[in-house]
Each structure stands twice: as C-alpha cells, then as structure tokens.
Amino acid sequence: MRKVMFAWAILAAIASSATAALAQTKPQPQSREALYLKCSREMAQKYGQPGIMYGTKPNYRIIPYSHWTVIDQCVANGGHLN
Numbered sequence: 001m002r003k004v005m006f007a008w009a010i011l012a013a014i015a016s017s018a019t020a021a022l023a024q025t026k027p028q029p030q031s032r033e034a035l036y037l038k039c040s041r042e043m044a045q046k047y048g049q050p051g052i053m054y055g056t057k058p059n060y061r062i063i064p065y066s067h068w069t070v071i072d073q074c075v076a077n078g079g080h081l082n
Contacts, residue, residue: 032075039074042081043067 030038040063047070048061063071074081 030079035075035079038079039071039081043071046081
C-alpha cells in the first residue's frame, strides 16, 4: 500500500511541475498602466516637440494635445504605435 501511495505522490509532483513549467512559458499581458507609459514614451520620442522651445529641459519632449488619441489607440493596439 505504501508503494502505491508513494507512486501517486511522485506522479502528482511530476504533473504539478509540468503544469508550472507550462504556466511560466506563456507571456503575461502587460497592465494598462504599463502600456500607457510605454506608448506615451514612444509617442514622445516619435512625435514630441523639443522641450527647449518651451523653456524646459533640453532632453524633454512635449506631446501636442492633439496626439493624446494616438496614445489611446496604441494602448488599445497592445502597445504598438502605428
């Protein structure tokens, strides 16, 4: 009886480690906040105006007000800026 219980315990351990390995290989989706930050950075790099024109830091980029919808579209698209 002990051998049967021991065999079941080993099979359960192997099955749980296999499912844990499968769960770790799936890419986890990013949160909306992380996507928003990623998209706003990409948006500022691609379309932003140099901040020196507005009296701020030279390496700071200003996003025009009309481009906020592009950030929302980027978040809805999973973090890909068109």
